[in-house]
Amino acid sequence: MTEINGDEPVLHVHDLRYAYPDGREALNGVTMHVNHGEKVALVGPNGAGKSTLMLHFNGILKGNAGQVRVDGMDLVKENLGVIRAKVGLVFQNPDDQLFSTTVFEDVAFGPLHMGFSSEEVHHRVHDALEKVGIGDFAPRMPHHLSVGERKRVAMATVLAMGPSILVLDEPTAGLDPRGRRSLINLLRSLDATMLVSTHDMPLVGELFERMIVLDGGQVVADGPTAEIMANPELLEAHGLEAP
Secondary structure, eight states, X not given: OOOOOTTSOSEXXXXXXXXXXXXXXXXXXXXXXXXXXXXXXXXXXXXXXHHHHHTTTTTSSOOSEEEEEETTEEOSGGGHHHHHHHEEEEOSSGXXXXXXXXXXXXXXXXXXXXXXXXXXXXXXXXXXXXXXTOTTXXXXXXXXXXXXXXXXXXXXXXXXXXXXXXXXXXXXXXXXXXXXXXXXXXXXXOOSOEEEEOSOHHHHHHHOSEEEEEETTEEEEEEEHHHHHTOHHHHHHTTOOOO
């Protein structure tokens, strides 16, 4: 296992390339990083490669070429278990990661499989649910919750594993205005390194100081959100609009 370098970005991607089995190239040399403590937005048009890229961060997909490092560790087979605990991937549809009969069981699943004691598992579940503002939801049934509440439970399932970075795919999708505002306030309050893929440009402008624009499987812009948002030609060229 590669030794962790505290000065290294929590997430580092270099020249990552990936083609689907049908030959379609989804990632064409992506290079990017996220530093410890940053909250970064990943934006781009449909088909840009955002979801494909995110699935490489914990080894669900494996690039044809290039490098992914998490907390100083190369994303290779022998590091996979540790890295999957470090990358808290939250899918767009919370039902893709909620499968138990109670919220407690869903949130406890990761820590249990990491080998923690029963006492530590209970502590992690309680702490994760408190962080996402649903501390009293442990006995409830996920399928009885609203979409916004299920999204919070999905976030708690990864927070309970103590990840180094939260990676969220379209967190505000499917939410009504009240649910969207509630989730934005939650993301603002979380003291976590975060990479969020989203089409919600007002969210980007409000919450993220840095944004990465992906199009055609390549990073076409990476910098301060205010600067990129002030460039309407760049945004329009890549299917985006300033809020």
